[in-house]
Each structure stands twice: as structure tokens, then as C-alpha cells.
Amino acid sequence: MIKKIVNVRLLSAIALATTLAACSSTDDEDEAIKIAELTDINEQFEVDVAWEKGIGDGVDDYFSRIKPAYGYNKVFSISREGDAYAIDANSGDQVWHIDLSDVNKERGFFDSREPALLAGGPVTGVNKVFIGSENGQIFALDAETGELAWQGKVKGEVIARPALDSGILVVNTASGVLKAFNANTGEDLWQVDLDVPPLTLRGISAPTAAAGGVLVGTSAGELSVFMLEKGQQGWTVPVGEATGSTELERVIDVDSQPLVFGDKVYAISSRGNLVAIDIRNGRILWKRQYSSYRQLAIKGNTLFLTNLKGHVYAVDRVNGLERWSNLALTNRSVTGPVVIDDYLAVGDFEGYLHFLDQETGEFVARHKVDGSGIYATPTVAEGTIYVQARDGSLQAVKLP
Template identity: 25%
Template sequence: MQQTRVQSPGSPVRLTRFFGLALGVGLLVTLGACGSSKPKPAPLESLQPTRTVSVVWSQGLGSVEGAAGLTFTGDTVVAAAAGGDIVALDVKTGARQWELDVRSRLATAAGSDGRFTAVVTTGNELVVFEKGKEVWRERQPGRVATAPFVAGERVFIQAVDRSVRAYDAADGRWLWNYQRAGGESLSLAVPGVVTNYRDTLLVGQGARLIALDPVKGTPRFEANLGTPRGSNEVERLADLVGPSTQVDGDVCVRAFQLTVGCVNASNGAVRWTRPQAGARAIAANADVVVGADSADRVSAWKASNGDILWRVDRFTHRGLSGMAIWGDLLAVADSDGYLHLLALDDGRTVGRFSLDAPLEIAPTVKNGLLFAQTRRGTVYALRSN
């Protein structure tokens, strides 16, 4: 049985140096392309759209860089810009409900539960606000790329070295630290998986989904989505890529350049996995799971058992973003800033919309609208017509 390391304020703290190098997806793609010319993107197909998109509202916040990401709390969406601004927008109208300035450049998107809002700066400081007022800061021992997860009056932080730390949201008291022993020395410097299912905290540790007790930080189960293989550490890198998707008690997620799969969120039983060497977040609903591989070939699997439903290669090398299922549509953007709408039943293209820039993260569906934040920082609320 794999040993784990759990620390709390009452136990000795053992400092473990992370010897690996944090690699971003772009660097890995560059490494894979050394010695060869960049593949030519597939041309845009001729299209007579049967579905159109209209802008309900949009708000420009400034360049996002590592701060890309949207958090929804009730009727509010919280967004950030790399320069340090955090803004809460009304989901229906885009009106600014509150905004604050962290006074530092941001390394992550903001996490919020509606009362507490947390973010990590490029100086590795975790900064927590309550109702727009800063209440505490805490320097983290290492780099952070994943937005803080705020729930149950706690703030959970996952560092690039995969360690997970928990704090009391009100006073910054450190509660516990968790890191699975025996992990790989390399990790992705991109947003990973930190979320909850009912009263359980779910985090990614390499290719494993770990369920933790949010009060004690002790593991409840772990689910292995695949065993990395390769001749070097880069080829064996297989971190879970966020965000994950929860559907009918399952969590569906991608393990970078390894697999796509679904796990029972109650007991950790792996429902199914399918090999796919991809780097972006997948989308899922009760019927279908969809993801693109590293060459931007899009595949759809049956959610119940992983059987293939359809596959399309019209978007090869177009630099697809993470995806979102939007009613009977699949929404995905490319590196030219085009948002493509695919019919969920067979993958045919039914619409296209031009954003002001590419997407850094997957779009999100809320109240029937599609929300997307571009690399320029513009937050869109879109309606399908």
C-alpha cells in the first residue's frame, strides 16, 4: 500500500525539496516538436451555420496570463486579471457587484465561496479577502498554478509540487498538509484538479484522483487513471488536468498525455478509461464524454462505459481549448479565437463565433449561458440561438 504523508500543526514538519522541473504545456509541445517544422493547422471548413451565438454581455478586465479562470457563486461570477484586479460580475447582466486590488501580480485565478475570495500571487503569497477586505496573507513554500478552492470556511491550495495545504479561511491558521509519497519528479505548471464531491475533497496527484477528508487531510481513497510509460520523465508525465467534470456521481477527467476516464466519486471505483494523448480539459454530461488529443482530433465516448461514439479530425493542429457541453452542443475555441459549435450527437459543425482572443481555459455553462474568458481578459456571456 502506498504511503502518504500528512502533517498538521501539532506534528513535526518535514521539509521536502521538490527536485523536478515544473513544465507548462507549451514547453512540452515545444520539446516534442524539436527538429521538425510546426504542423500546419487544418483550414476552416466552409460552413452554413444552423446555430448562431449572440453576446448577452461582455466585460474587459485586462490580460489574464496565469490568472485565467471563472468561479461561480450564486448569481455572481468572479474573474481576475494578471495585474491584480479581481471583479465580481452579475451573471445575468455583467454589472460589477464588487472589485478589489490585490496590489500584486497574480499567478492563479481567484477562488471564492461568495464570502471568502482567495488568490495566489506571482510572489507565492496566498491572499484571502472577506467581502472585499483583505484579512490575511501567507507565503507558500512553492509555486502555485491552480486557483485556491474555497469551501466550508477553508481554503485549499495545491502547489506545483502536488502538495495540498488547508487553511482556516477566517484567520489563516494552517490546518494540514498532504502529499502522496513516491510521486513523479516532474509536474505540470497548469491548473490541476482541486474540487469537492459532497463532504470529500478531490485532488489530483499525478495520474491519480485522491479523495481527502477536508477536516484532517487524511486520504479516503485513490483512483488510478493509468500508468505512465515512456523512456524519460517528460514522456511519463501524467498529471490530472483541470477542471474536472462531475456527472451523476462520477468525476470525469483527463490525465495529461495518457488517458480520459470517469471515476465513481463516492468510492473511487474507476468506471472506465480510454487512451488519449491530450493536454486540455474534457467535457461531459450524463450521456457523453468529449475530449481532443494532442493533434486536436476530437473524440466522443459513451459516458456509461467509454464506447466510442464519434471522432472528427477537422480541427487538427488548430490549438483547441478545453471544452464545454452546452445543451445539445459542444463548444470549443481554437488558437485563432474562433468558438466552434459542434452537434453533440455526431460532431458535425453547426456554428462558429469570433472571440477577441483565444481561450486559456475551458468555457463554462451556467443558467443556459456559455461563459468564457479570453487571453485578453474579456469575459463573455453568450447565448445560443
């Protein structure tokens, strides 16, 4: 029964995102739902798969933004059922594995496994790995051994990665609760309750900690900053613009994680705008009409994004002017972009990893990870892309 409920939520989120893309377009209805077919490209290189590892059963058909995390020369990853793994980043060997579905539970020999519903994280820091669940559980594991260091509780589903800075872990939930913990001990530090509209997208914004504050996008289409130490609210800036006549058309969630670069923060709404904001006072520096709930990326003076239709864009981060666009992946459920060397990489629903030239947006390579699809933005660390497919297949991909 639980699986049916969550699957309905997943389908609803996909349908809502597709509807938002269609509503924000002037294209014909058929064009709004047509999935682009891949065509031959002039491949400039072939990637090298350094190692591959199975992470339980992955996330199956459920909505999830689970992605690998890198830290302490290890790659940490999780499955929705409750598997948490630490893998040697160089060799791909398993360092440890823990089943969080068994934590605080007594299971008989013939009892079935009760899923831990892991969904937020992992995040590394203070020699620990932090993971959140749809049940509002926060698990802190020892990064070296996998042992449970502490366990916390928050009201609402944790379906986005927590933020960690200065020994403080901040968790955002689908119920609008923003809560901070002492990352070393698990002690509750502060909590803020945010307003949640009656109709929102399934995802939520992962918070970003920077400059003594924590920035978070809201379901009301705003970007807010709170003081990291005590939780006092600073400025709030509107990002989305509710222009439709129905509740569906007025969904303006800011579900993408705020991206901080120097004294600027960049945020984007599922309907409305991409904005550049002065992090010191909340002043909007520029605003452009792009819509997305995917993660942003940046290199130098260029900001990269994937919109609701799967189009990939490069935008000047100083003035917001568009540098190039690639429309060849329309409606392929394209992930947020990541930067590696001189290239940009995005995944899609068929499990392909696409590489684009950062200067032109042209395809330069393509790699098939797994047929179950890639829905979470890959992770880049130490010149390696770590990408996890829906069925749990985790690959370490290197460029030549």
C-alpha cells in the first residue's frame, strides 16, 4: 500500500512538471510532450569506467534525488530501502555497509525487511555521514566504520540533502520545517516553520550554508536566509512569479539548491525566474526568465542550468545574458549539469550521460550508465564523475 501511494506521488510530480513546462511554452501541445530521440554525434573521446558498484536496489520507481557524496577518500551512497555504503574512491572496494532498516528494530528470521525510506543525502563532514529519511529520521554515521553516532528526528519528510557548516547540520523538510542540529552530538539547536502552499511540487530545496547563514528555497517561490547559529531570519527575496489563473499554474516552488559564488547567490524557480542576488543584503542584481527545479552549476563567469523541458543553457553570471542553448534533449528528464574539466555533463531518463563543450554547448561524448535511468545530478570530485542510476548502479567515470 505504501508503494502505491508513493508511486502516485512520483507520477503526480512528473505530470505536474510536464504540465508546468507545457504551460510555460508557446509550442504546440504535441511538441510539449514529444521526447527527443538521440542522434549520432561526433564523439571526441570515450570515458573510462574506473569501477562500478551496486547500491542495494537503488530507488526503484520512487521520487528521489539520492546522489553519491565524496569525502575522506571515500564515496558514500545509499538506497531507499536502507543500505548505506562507503566505497574506496580509488579502488571501488567496499569499506563498510550498514542496513539502516534494522536500526532500532527487532526483526525475526521470517520477518520481512521494513524499508528505512532513505531520501535525503548523504552529506559528509566532521568525520561523519549524514542521511535523512521520508520518516523524518536523521542518521549520523561514523565515516570510518559506519557505526551509528547519533539519530535525530524532524517533523516531515527529508527528501533533500542537508547542509553542513561550522559543526551545524541544517535539514529542510517537505512540511516546511527547517531544523538545525549539533553535527557532533545530535543536539537540537533551533527550528523554523515555513509556510507551505496547498499545492506544491514533490521536491524541496536542499539548503546551502555560506557566510554564516543558511539559504533555502521555499514552496512559496522565495529564497530566504537564516542565521546559521541561532536561526534568526535575514532577508527574503521572491524568485518565482505566480501568473496563472489556476492553482496548478501558480505553482512556483524554488526546489533547486541555492548556488553561492563569492558574494552572489543564484536561485531558480520551477516557474518564473533565474535570479542573481547579493548575498549580503538580498538585493536582486538581475533576473531572467528560466524555469527549473534542477541543480545549477558554475565555472568562471558562466552559469549552467537545465530547464523544465530538458534544455541546457549557459548564462553569463555577471549580467544574465544567454551564451548558448542546447535543445536536443527535450523532455528526456535531464538532470542538473555538473562541470568537469572543460566539459559539462548531464544524465537522462534512459541512463545516458551526455558531455557538452562548455564554450559552445555542442555534444562531445555520450556514455550509457544503466537502462534504469539517471534522475539525480551526478557528483564530481577529484576529476571523477560519480553517477548513480535508479536501480542502484553506481559508476566512477573518468575522462581521458
